[in-house]
Amino acid sequence: IPVDVFDLVIFGGTGDLARRKILPGLFRRFLAGQMPPDSRIIGAARADLDADAWRDMVREGIDSFGGPELRGHDSLPAFLRQLDYVSVDATVEEGWPKLAALMRPDVVRAFYFSVAPGLFGALAERLHQHAIADQGSRIVVEKPFGRDLDSARALNRTLAEHFREDQIYRIDHYLGKETVQNLMAVRFGNILFEPLWNNHYVDHIQITVAETVGVEGRGGYYDKSGAMRDMVQNHLMQLLCLIAMEPPAQFEAGAVRDEKLKVIRALKPVPAHHIVRGQYDANHEAPSYRDEAGNPRSFTESFIAIRAEIANWRWSGVPFYLRTGKKLRARHSEIAVVFKDLPHSIFEGDERRHRNILSIRLQPNEGIDLTVTIKEPGPGGMRLIDRPLDMTFAKALGEEAAEAPDAYERLIMDVIRGNQTLFMRGDEVEAAWAWTDPIIEGWEKRNDVPKLYDSGSSGPDDALMLLHREGRRWRDIR
Numbered sequence: 001i002p003v004d005v006f007d008l009v010i011f012g013g014t015g016d017l018a019r020r021k022i023l024p025g026l027f028r029r030f031l032a033g034q035m036p037p038d039s040r041i042i043g044a045a046r047a048d049l050d051a052d053a054w055r056d057m058v059r060e061g062i063d064s065f066g067g068p069e070l071r072g073h074d075s076l077p078a079f080l081r082q083l084d085y086v087s088v089d090a091t092v093e094e095g096w097p098k099l100a101a102l103m104r105p106d107v108v109r110a111f112y113f114s115v116a117p118g119l120f121g122a123l124a125e126r127l128h129q130h131a132i133a134d135q136g137s138r139i140v141v142e143k144p145f146g147r148d149l150d151s152a153r154a155l156n157r158t159l160a161e162h163f164r165e166d167q168i169y170r171i172d173h174y175l176g177k178e179t180v181q182n183l184m185a186v187r188f189g190n191i192l193f194e195p196l197w198n199n200h201y202v203d204h205i206q207i208t209v210a211e212t213v214g215v216e217g218r219g220g221y222y223d224k225s226g227a228m229r230d231m232v233q234n235h236l237m238q239l240l241c242l243i244a245m246e247p248p249a250q251f252e253a254g255a256v257r258d259e260k261l262k263v264i265r266a267l268k269p270v271p272a273h274h275i276v277r278g279q280y281d282a283n284h285e286a287p288s289y290r291d292e293a294g295n296p297r298s299f300t301e302s303f304i305a306i307r308a309e310i311a312n313w314r315w316s317g318v319p320f321y322l323r324t325g326k327k328l329r330a331r332h333s334e335i336a337v338v339f340k341d342l343p344h345s346i347f348e349g350d351e352r353r354h355r356n357i358l359s360i361r362l363q364p365n366e367g368i369d370l371t372v373t374i375k376e377p378g379p380g381g382m383r384l385i386d387r388p389l390d391m392t393f394a395k396a397l398g399e400e401a402a403e404a405p406d407a408y409e410r411l412i413m414d415v416i417r418g419n420q421t422l423f424m425r426g427d428e429v430e431a432a433w434a435w436t437d438p439i440i441e442g443w444e445k446r447n448d449v450p451k452l453y454d455s456g457s458s459g460p461d462d463a464l465m466l467l468h469r470e471g472r473r474w475r476d477i478r
């Protein structure tokens, strides 16, 4: 379904994020027929380029990062014709009147702030001063949204000077993932799961986001942030909210975000012994975190595991184990809902513990499976085995799944449609910082030293112990 005609201005249009994700994503939406032919994408950045030079840059971006199906595509010239470029600097006056003159009346105006957060205030101010943004305009802002509660509040206040909350789209691309939305479809579209979705039937929940890459070129930025700020405060907490929230009355922005906020506010403070921080060490083939970050004394964590708890009726006593890290064994992101053991087994001699596990895989191989216990086929008697009921999208849905939009493009289309359901509201972001701030302050006060772990492993041994000592184990990262 095509969206309304729009002018989308990408501040930071020459940057890494724009070339790698935003523009290839928009091209895919163009190919899907979702972008009306008179819509425009206007790059805006400091570089002194003309429109053709930017189009060349976009073409290179699509060829390098868009995947084989986009490379050299016949329709690329038609897409590039819808692109324009203005050179502007958020901090100087020049260029802005030109951008103002480009804007058209009666089309949706959206402004993507794909620049450092330090520039958000200046951009908002200029958009206002030159009357480029109007009452219906939307702005999209990227992570990091602050580095603690105070800075997030300041950022919210700055944006609020010129934009209403319903104009602000705080992007968390995890919410745009097909499987994450499917998690909500499975939970709220089936009668099967909701009755079991509580502390009577759920033993615990695991959320893992494992990466194989290290910090590489981003070491300078990452070293000031660490896994807690870079991954947990936003992505993992958003996933936690969706899995733990009460059913919203409607699948609509206000209702969904109200429920997510309640989850964050119900999170208990985490004692230090429920957290394991790690940092990857050097091995014979790869440098250590400290080498890559260029900081030989760095105490920043490239891995973190947390045992969180939600203090409400539904989840009281159910641990939520969160884990994320770099340089781990595999690129593997998953939410696993591990159900309780059977109260009694009727099968004589079956000593093994069989557990139903609903696993929602974000990558690779997006899909959902439910581990169930069945009889081993054959004449061996009543021998039980555990097997997944597999709902891998690529298998179940074939072509349709292959054509599913990726996270960024879906979210940008939501911005044009004015649908904020999959974006973070200001109060959610602040509540998330209010939970993470005391944890981070605790480390800083204690000079907490992260545990070293081997590149290519599952993280520090202490993280395994976090579950072992409670008779549980992490799911394999593979």
Ligand code: NAD
Pocket (backbone or CB within 6 Å): 011, 012, 013, 014, 015, 016, 017, 018, 044, 045, 046, 047, 088, 089, 090, 091, 113, 114, 115, 116, 117, 119, 142, 143, 144
């Ligand atoms: P980048 O350094 O590659 O690009 C920065 C862009 O900002 C350039 O286009 C530059 O011209 C523009 N810019 C810089 N100063 C400016 C000014 N004074 N006025 C106008 N434009 C100016 O950065 P990036 O990697 O594309 O990241 C952009 C934002 O997105 C950052 O906030 C980053 O944290 C966030 N982000 C990036 C990624 C990613 O994968 N690159 C992922 C998530 C979030």
